[in-house]
Amino acid sequence: MEQDELLQQLVDPKSPINIESLLDTITALVNDCKIPVLMRMKSVDNFISRYERVVESVAALRMKAADFRQLKVIGRGAFGEVHLVRHTKTNTVYAMKMLNKDDMVCVVDFLDFRLILQC
Numbered sequence: 596m597e598q599d600e601l602l603q604q605l606v607d608p609k610s611p612i613n614i615e616s617l618l619d620t621i622t623a624l625v626n627d628c629k630i631p632v633l634m635r636m637k638s639v640d641n642f643i644s645r646y647e648r649v650v651e652s653v654a655a656l657r658m659k660a661a662d663f664r665q666l667k668v669i670g671r672g673a674f675g676e677v678h679l680v681r682h683t684k685t686n687t688v689y690a691m692k693m694l695n696k697d698d699m700v701c702v703v704d705f706l707d708f709r710l711i712l713q714c
């Protein structure tokens with residue numbers, strides 16, 4: 596069924612329209628629209644009014660670097676370091692890759708520690 600196919604894409608980590616991508620998109624869109632010249636347009640102002648709070652609550656709920664305690668550096672790449680970290684709520688250990696690029700403060704790539712053990 597088409598509906599099932601769509602739901603499958605929402606939960607597929609490799610899909611460009613998975614939930615994480617859609618949350619990134621709406622967050623970026625709301626933030627990019629918060630420019631006075633754009634906000635003078637009624638449709639943009641309405642859009643921000645509708646989604647600003649949602650985006651704030653999504654940011655508070657999503658996994659973020661502050662949810663992890665850094666244990667040690669386990670690798671270095673061309674753009675940054677890979678840290679061994681522990682998720683403070685679940686106690687699960689992950690590898691966290693931090694990229695230092697001009698246009699981003701911190702990008703993290705979480706990989707289950709079990710994958711490290713299998714390498």
Ligand SMILES: Nc1ncnc2c1ncn2[C@@H]1O[C@H](COP(=O)(O)OP(=O)(O)OP(=O)(O)O)[C@@H](O)[C@H]1O
Pocket residue numbers: 669670671672673674675676677690692706710711
């Ligand atoms: N999931 C992981 N588990 C254990 N060690 C890891 C993991 N990911 C990366 N590392 C370690 O960190 C090192 C650097 O990894 P990274 O992915 O940053 O390399 P890179 O591809 O050269 O980096 P960049 O993407 O910045 O070019 C790896 O060589 C490895 O030793």
